[in-house]
Amino acid sequence: MIRSALHTAVIAVTALLTAVTGQSQVRITNTTGEKVYFQPEAMLGYAEVASADTTIAVPDSPAYYRLVGADGTFYPVYLSPGSVTDIAVTTAGVTITGTHERENSFMRENPYICRSPREIKKYSPEWTAWQEREILRLDSLLYASGLDPEFVATRRLYHRYTLLNQRLGGLTLAKAFAPGGQKVEVGEGFYAFLDTLRFDDKRVLRIPKWFDVVDKALETKESRGLIPVSNDTYMSVYAGEIDDETVRSHFLTSLLALTLKRNYLNDFASQLPAVRQLITDPEAVAQLPALEREYASRLEAAEGVTRGTPMPEFVAKTVDGKEYNIKDFRGDYVLIDFWFTGCAPCRAEMPYFDELAGKFDGRGVKFISLSVDAGPELYAEWERMMREKPHAPGVLSVNLPDGFNSPLLKQLGIHGVPRIMLLDREGRILESYAKRPSDPKLPHQLSTLIAD
Numbered sequence: 443m444i445r446s447a448l449h450t451a452v453i454a455v456t457a458l459l460t461a462v463t464g465q466s467q468v469r470i471t472n473t474t475g476e477k478v479y480f481q482p483e484a485m486l487g488y489a490e491v492a493s494a495d496t497t498i499a500v501p502d503s504p505a506y507y508r509l510v511g512a513d514g515t516f517y518p519v520y521l522s523p524g525s526v527t528d529i530a531v532t533t534a535g536v537t538i539t540g541t542h543e544r545e546n547s548f549m550r551e552n553p554y555i556c557r558s559p560r561e562i563k564k565y566s567p568e569w570t571a572w573q574e575r576e577i578l579r580l581d582s583l584l585y586a587s588g589l590d591p592e593f594v595a596t597r598r599l600y601h602r603y604t605l606l607n608q609r610l611g612g613l614t615l616a617k618a619f620a621p622g623g624q625k626v627e628v629g630e631g632f633y634a635f636l637d638t639l640r641f642d643d644k645r646v647l648r649i650p651k652w653f654d655v656v657d658k659a660l661e662t663k664e665s666r667g668l669i670p671v672s673n674d675t676y677m678s679v680y681a682g683e684i685d686d687e688t689v690r691s692h693f694l695t696s697l698l699a700l701t702l703k704r705n706y707l708n709d710f711a712s713q714l715p716a717v718r719q720l721i722t723d724p725e726a727v728a729q730l731p732a733l734e735r736e737y738a739s740r741l742e743a744a745e746g747v748t749r750g751t752p753m754p755e756f757v758a759k760t761v762d763g764k765e766y767n768i769k770d771f772r773g774d775y776v777l778i779d780f781w782f783t784g785c786a787p788c789r790a791e792m793p794y795f796d797e798l799a800g801k802f803d804g805r806g807v808k809f810i811s812l813s814v815d816a817g818p819e820l821y822a823e824w825e826r827m828m829r830e831k832p833h834a835p836g837v838l839s840v841n842l843p844d845g846f847n848s849p850l851l852k853q854l855g856i857h858g859v860p861r862i863m864l865l866d867r868e869g870r871i872l873e874s875y876a877k878r879p880s881d882p883k884l885p886h887q888l889s890t891l892i893a894d
Contacts, residue, residue, distance in 0.1 A: 466521050470509070472531040479510035480529075483518070484650035504596065505648050509536065518549040520593060545593045552580055554601050556608040565609075565628045573608075577601045596645050603649045609635075610658040611651075636663050641693075642685035653696040656684070665882045673877070673887040677713045681720050691723035698733050702740060705875040708749060710737050747854055747874040753865050756850040758812060758840035761828040766810075766840055769869060775807045775891055776865040777876065780856060782815045782845070783823045788860040794879035796834035801885065803836035806867075806892045810838050814859065816845030 470491060472478055481489035483506040504522040509529055511517070517536050519527060525541035538546045558564075558572045580601055584594045609632070639659060646652050660680045663669045670679055677697060684690040694717050701710045714734075721727055741748070757767050768776070779795050781788035792811075799809035815824040821841065828839055842848050846857070854863075854874075862884075864873040872891075877884040 466523060466525045466527070468507075468519070468521065468527045468529065470529045470531070474531065474533050478531055480519075481507065481510070482650070483508050504592065506600070506650055509538075511536070518546065518553075520545050520549065520596075522590075522592065542590070542593065544587075545589050545597075548583075548587060548589060549597075552583060554580060554604055556605060556612070565632065567631065570609075570632065573605050577605060596648055599643065599645050600649055603646070603652060603655050606635075606639075606655045606659065607651055610662060611654060633662065633666055636666065636668055639663075640685055641683070641689050644686050644688045646686070646689050647692055653693065653700075656689075656693055657697065657700070661881065665880075671882045671886045673883040673890070674712065675716065676883055677709075677717045678720070681717060688723045688726075691721045691726035694721050695726045695729045695733065699729075702733065702736050705740065705744065706877075707737065707741055707744060707875075708873065744855075744874060747871055749871060749873070751871045753863075753869050753871055754850055754853045756842065756848070758810075758842050760838075760840050761825050766838065768865075771808045771810075771865075772869050773867055775867060775872070775888065776810060776869075777807060777888070778810045778812050778863045778865070779879070780812050780814060780851075780859045780861040780863070782813060782859060783820065783827055785859050791860055791879050796837055798879050798885055798888075799834055799836035802888060802892075807888055808838070809836055810840065813839070813841045814845035814848070814851065815841060816843070816847065820845075 468480070470478065470480060478491050479488045480491055488510060504520070507519040507521060509517040509519060509531075511531070517529075517538065519529070519538065520542050521527065522542065527538065527540040527542065527546075530537045530539075538550075554576065556573060558569055558576075562568050562572055581598060584597055587594070636659065641656055646656070649655075657680075660669070660683055663683070664671055664676070664679075669683060672679055677694065680697065681690055681694055684693055698710060698714065698717075710733075718730070721730065753768055755768055757765050759765050777798075779788075779791070781792075783789075795809065795811065802809070813824045815821050824841055842850065845851070851857075860878065862873075862876040862878060863871065864876040864887075866872045877887070
């Protein structure tokens with residue numbers, strides 16, 4: 443319930459959702475005074491309901507949405523084709539009625555967000571067991587509820603994907619904020635669930651962040667040797683792990699979109715021909731022309747840093763003031779990690795970068811940790827970190843004068859980090875956007891290069 447002190451904007455809203463079997467209506471009425479938000483659960487940020495009598499176009503159904511109050515309180519809303527939902531916001535609270543009134547009440551009364559007792563260490567065997575018991579408890583409530591069978595089946599998947607997201611994505615986030623870039627260790631058997639994990643239910647597509655979960659699960663299976671590692675064919679390998687044809691189709695189009703977002707342009711061009719035939723769902727097929735147009739646009743924009751372009755020369759300094767020029771490393775492959783001390787994802791990748799450097803030390807690959815910390819305070823933080831951090835064999839840690847304002851970053855078009863670049867033995871760009879060090883496809887690529 444929203445506290446009586448909370449006021450939300452006076453809004454009357456009808457949202458029409460077009461679905462295969464009919465339209466769904468969501469009517470939101472408020473009689474109090476501040477802003478209210480209604481949006482898909484997976485959406486980041488807030489989508490404000492603009493004004494009275496506003497029509498909101500919401501394309502996906504069945505699906506999970508949420509009403510967000512001005513105090514940040516979330517109210518889950520389940521929608522299905524043809525459903526009608528009325529949401530009333532008053533000073534006394536929020537009331538949700540309509541087709542899925544009982545289902546929405548069940549979600550409010552039985553939330554699952556992976557919480558556990560404080561005395562249980564996160565990601566420990568006890569934590570995992572507690573979460574699995576909680577999911578089974580919710581299953582029993584669902585079976586006894588008499589609720590819409592489609593909702594029950596979808597909600598069971600929702601609980602499991604929430605736990606998967608925490609076990610995979612949450613653990614990654616924990617690593618990002620670990621002090622000093624240290625690894626976050628988990629107990630033996632933590633990843634045992636990957637052995638039997640399958641994607642064979644198209645209801646998966648209704649789950650918020652479903653793609654993030656599937657993608658991270660497959661990357662983790664790859665890193666643990668459960669599926670083959672291949673920098674050249676990983677999209678096809680991933681596709682082979684997805685049993686349902688519809689899920690496979692939408693996963694591949696989402697993966698191609700992510701590949702473009704990460705600027706893995708070489709991957710997009712080389713692997714699209716092989717996976718195109720695996721994309722069979724009509725809605726997924728319809729997305730391909732737009733993805734190909736985006737690829738062409740990004741390729742044109744990256745003209746100055748495409749494969750084969752000479753790496754601009756630059757000079758960087760160690761914490762003791764010794765200078766290095768990139769041309770000093772001709773004759774070896776060079777992996778450069780652009781980062782700065784205030785970047786949590788950068789720090790999360792550091793242990794993997796160091797480990798990778800140790801693995802390839804003396805094998806024809808040089809590893810340069812290139813800090814872009816600039817200004818007295820940031821430089822001092824980098825200097826302190828370098829003096830306190832144990833030296834990693836095979837890693838040259840240097841700082842680039844002027845950081846993001848340096849001519850080098852302007853020439854390369856680098857506006858954010860982490861950014862990994864791979865150079866060939868002649869100092870030419872091989873990968874303007876190389877895989878991150880924690881990705882097993884990067885060491886596979888390096889091993890292939892030095893073997894040639």
